[in-house]
Amino acid sequence: MPVQDLEYPKQPFSTVRRYDSRATYSLEQIHQIINTSLLVNVSFTVPDTPFPQTLPMIGQMGSFDRPSADTGDVLELYLHGYVSSRIMNLSRKKDDAEAPPDAAAAEPVGLPVTVAASHVDGLVLSLTPFSHSYNYRSATLFGYATPVTDAAEKLWALELITNSVARDRWRNTRVPPTGAEMQSTSVLKVKIAAGSGKIRSGFPSDEKADAGDEALLGRVWTGVVPVHTTLGGPTPSPYNRVDPVPGYLADYVKGTNKYAEETALEQMTKPMGSKAKTGN
Amino acid sequence: MPVQDLEYPKQPFSTVRRYDSRATYSLEQIHQIINTSLLVNVSFTVPDTPFPQTLPMIGQMGSFDRPSADTGDVLELYLHGYVSSRIMNLSRKKDDAEAPPDAAAAEPVGLPVTVAASHVDGLVLSLTPFSHSYNYRSATLFGYATPVTDAAEKLWALELITNSVARDRWRNTRVPPTGAEMQSTSVLKVKIAAGSGKIRSGFPSDEKADAGDEALLGRVWTGVVPVHTTLGGPTPSPYNRVDPVPGYLADYVKGTNKYAEETALEQMTKPMGSKAKTGN
Numbered sequence: 089m090p091v092q093d094l095e096y097p098k099q100p101f102s103t104v105r106r107y108d109s110r111a112t113y114s115l116e117q118i119h120q121i122i123n124t125s126l127l128v129n130v131s132f133t134v135p136d137t138p139f140p141q142t143l144p145m146i147g148q149m150g151s152f153d154r155p156s157a158d159t160g161d162v163l164e165l166y167l168h169g170y171v172s173s174r175i176m177n178l179s180r181k182k183d184d185a186e187a188p189p190d191a192a193a194a195e196p197v198g199l200p201v202t203v204a205a206s207h208v209d210g211l212v213l214s215l216t217p218f219s220h221s222y223n224y225r226s227a228t229l230f231g232y233a234t235p236v237t238d239a240a241e242k243l244w245a246l247e248l249i250t251n252s253v254a255r256d257r258w259r260n261t262r263v264p265p266t267g268a269e270m271q272s273t274s275v276l277k278v279k280i281a282a283g284s285g286k287i288r289s290g291f292p293s294d295e296k297a298d299a300g301d302e303a304l305l306g307r308v309w310t311g312v313v314p315v316h317t318t319l320g321g322p323t324p325s326p327y328n329r330v331d332p333v334p335g336y337l338a339d340y341v342k343g344t345n346k347y348a349e350e351t352a353l354e355q356m357t358k359p360m361g362s363k364a365k366t367g368n
Numbered sequence: 369m370p371v372q373d374l375e376y377p378k379q380p381f382s383t384v385r386r387y388d389s390r391a392t393y394s395l396e397q398i399h400q401i402i403n404t405s406l407l408v409n410v411s412f413t414v415p416d417t418p419f420p421q422t423l424p425m426i427g428q429m430g431s432f433d434r435p436s437a438d439t440g441d442v443l444e445l446y447l448h449g450y451v452s453s454r455i456m457n458l459s460r461k462k463d464d465a466e467a468p469p470d471a472a473a474a475e476p477v478g479l480p481v482t483v484a485a486s487h488v489d490g491l492v493l494s495l496t497p498f499s500h501s502y503n504y505r506s507a508t509l510f511g512y513a514t515p516v517t518d519a520a521e522k523l524w525a526l527e528l529i530t531n532s533v534a535r536d537r538w539r540n541t542r543v544p545p546t547g548a549e550m551q552s553t554s555v556l557k558v559k560i561a562a563g564s565g566k567i568r569s570g571f572p573s574d575e576k577a578d579a580g581d582e583a584l585l586g587r588v589w590t591g592v593v594p595v596h597t598t599l600g601g602p603t604p605s606p607y608n609r610v611d612p613v614p615g616y617l618a619d620y621v622k623g624t625n626k627y628a629e630e631t632a633l634e635q636m637t638k639p640m641g642s643k644a645k646t647g648n
Contacts, residue, residue, distance in 0.1 A: 101417040106450060126488045126502070126595065131411040131420040137381040138480035139510045140411040140420040146502075170386060200418035208406045211599070213617075216542040217530045218549040222406070222426075230419045250497045254593070262496040262584050269498040281419075291605040299607060304542050309610040313534070313602045313621060315406065319491070320594030320632060325571040327579060330589040337493075341593060349600070356603060 094160060102230055102282035112285040116160030119149045121227035121285060123159065123252065125205035126317070130167060132201045132233075134175055140202075145169035145276075147203065148252045152241045165203060165229060165278040166236070166245040175199070176235075198232030201278060209355040211313040214292035215304055221292070223312065223355045227285040231278040245275045255343075256336040289358040314352035319344055374440060382510055382562035392565040396440030399429045401507035401565060403439065403532065405485035406597070410447060412481045412513075414455055420482075425449035425556075427483065428532045432521045445483060445509060445558040446516070446525040455479070456515075478512030481558060489635040491593040494572035495584055501572070503592065503635045507565040511558040525555045535623075536616040569638040594632035599624055 095113040096102065104111035112118065122128060128147040131140045146168040151157040176199050210223035236242045246265070247258045265273070292310050299305075319341045322333045332338075375393040376382065384391035392398065402408060408427040411420045426448040431437040456479050490503035516522045526545070527538045545553070572590050579585075599621045602613045612618075 101414065101419050101421070105452070127486050127504075129409045129411075129422065129484050129486075131409075131422050131482065131484075133413050133418065133420060134381065138413065139381050139482045140413060141381070142409065142411050142422075142482045142484040142508055144484065144486045144504070144506050172385070202411065202419045202422045204409050204411075204422040204424065206407050206409075206424045208597075211533055213534060213537065213602075214541075214605075216545065216549070217526060217538060218545050218553060220530060220533060220537075220541075222533075224407075224424070226424050228422055246497060250500060253491055253500060253502075254493060257493065257500075258497060261494075261500075261588050262578055262581075265496065265498050269496070273498060294607075298542055301542075305607065305609045307610070308541050309602070309604070309614050309617060310608045311602055311604040313617075314600035316598055316600065317488075318596055318598040318629075320596065320629070322493075322589070322591055322593045323636060324589070324591040325494075327574075327585065328590045329585045330587070334589050337589060337593075349598075352600060 096283040099282040102284045104284050104286055110286045110288055112287060118227045118283045118285045119159045121225050122205050123149055128203050128205045130201050130203050132199055146249055148248050150248045152244055166248060167276040168249045170274040196232045198234040201233045203229040208315045209352045210315050212292045214310055215294045215298040215308045219294050223289050225287045229280050229283040231280040233276045233278045236275040236277050242275050255340045289355040312356045314356055316348040316352040376563040379562040382564045384564050384566055390566045390568055392567060398507045398563045398565045399439045401505050402485050403429055408483050408485045410481050410483050412479055426529055428528050430528045432524055446528060447556040448529045450554040476512045478514040481513045483509040488595045489632045490595050492572045494590055495574045495578040495588050499574050501568060503569050505567045509560050509563040511560040513556045513558045516555040516557050522555050535620045569635040592636045594636055596628040596632040
């Protein structure tokens with residue numbers, strides 16, 4: 089844990105403008121939302137179309153130089169996935185052509201990407217549709233993506249990503265990967281330029297006129313339906329021969345479900361606008 | 369249900385290039401993935417930054433002109449959310465300035481957006497990290513967003529969106545919204561230009577060398593951990609007076625959980641590359 093709670097700098101593109109009382113710039117909170125998401129959405133612009141490209145990828149925050157770094161430290165985002173080198177190159181060329189030479193030289197290397205992840209923690213049902221909401225925790229990171237080419241860093245990142253899918257899975261499989269496997273697997277590293285998060289917690293809140301309407305209160309149910317992700321029972325493949333399910337996996341399923349359910353309930357009973365649970 | 373299974377046209381920006389055996393262009397499948405997602409990620413480019421903006425929003429496919437249209441029909445996407453008019457305007461101006469006058473005139477009206485949604489259906493655990501995967505269903509729509517200004521269409525869209533959060537909720541709340549509520553709520557309508565989806569189902573699959581390694585088979589557990597979203601027990605707000613939980617809500621929670629759990633299990637036992645369940 090860093091000595092103080094670090095925050096991302098507010099950039100024009102990263103500042104939360106709607107409901108800014110729900111905003112957070114805390115590295116700890118933002119990284120925690122990313123790390124507990126099964127998928128993140130990676131968006132970037134591509135030449136010759138006005139539509140950004142968006143790819144779902146598996147992502148995990150980490151530091152290759154300081155592997156023991158905490159969730160709240162300055163970290164990079166490692167993504168398991170592939171962006172064609174054509175797009176990476178075209179994107180750079182476009183920047184170079186448009187920007188004056190000096191600016192291009194000063195600009196960070198890599199494909200500019202926006203990475204988004206969200207957890208829905210509850211359906212917030214109020215007296216009137218207008219006041220309906222979700223309890224949620226969302227995070228967005230802005231940074232520059234480059235393919236990881238260093239063999240040791242790539243191996244380290246693959247272990248980080250694999251263990252994020254199921255804790256301790258890496259050393260319980262056939263490792264290390266072969267040369268061919270390493271070659272045909274792509275890992276992207278995103279150097280983070282800015283980030284922001286948004287969190288809504290608590291019970292519904294209605295306008296005074298509705299909340300004081302006795303007939304309405306007697307007719308409309310209000311409250312929260314908690315929402316969380318559930319891992320079901322591990323189901324063996326047709327060629328599995330290991331029985332029963334190994335302890336590390338059974339424990340992971342149990343622990344993940346407990347954490348997810350508890351988080352949804354905690355977010356429900358937490359006052360609105362207060363900060364989310366960040367510990368694991 | 370339309371007479372034939374409609375497909376989105378493959379555009380350069382919408383064609384799936386990696387693992388294209390997992391691709392789908394079926395309106396039915398893509399719309400189903402969007403409609404069962406609690407949130408969609410809406411991305412668009414903004415002036416003066418290389419980073420796309422990505423906003424999580426609640427979205428639902430529908431047709432105001434043909435309200436009885438099926439999931440597999442040509443539909444628009446309605447989004448509950450707000451994009452500043454400054455960005456909408458700047459985006460149009462940028463297009464106008466760059467494109468020749470004729471092209472600008474021919475171009476569709478609205479902010480170009482990319483809308484992405486994903487369901488993770490399972491953790492697919494194989495003998496080696498390289499063959500690990502998720503069972504998932506992901507969808508991307510590309511289209512042009514405009515704010516809904518017609519009062520009747522906006523009211524219809526708000527009902528569609530509210531009932532997607534909890535079936536039948538709209539008429540069980542205080543409706544219709546007041547003039548002030550209508551004014552301060554924004555709905556965007558996206559006219560879809562193209563779309564694609566990607567689906568992975570089934571058990572793990574390993575390379576021959578690993579799958580024939582007796583020692584490895586005896587040591588590494590392989591299979592699928594199903595993943596699905598769970599709605600917890602509806603929890604009354606401090607000012608709720610309706611007890612017990614109304615039937616429509618209790619049924620919705622039960623039905624949604626049953627569908628989510630069954631889908632995860634069905635995707636697990638379905639052969640790889642086969643198409644996802646599309647019925648509700």
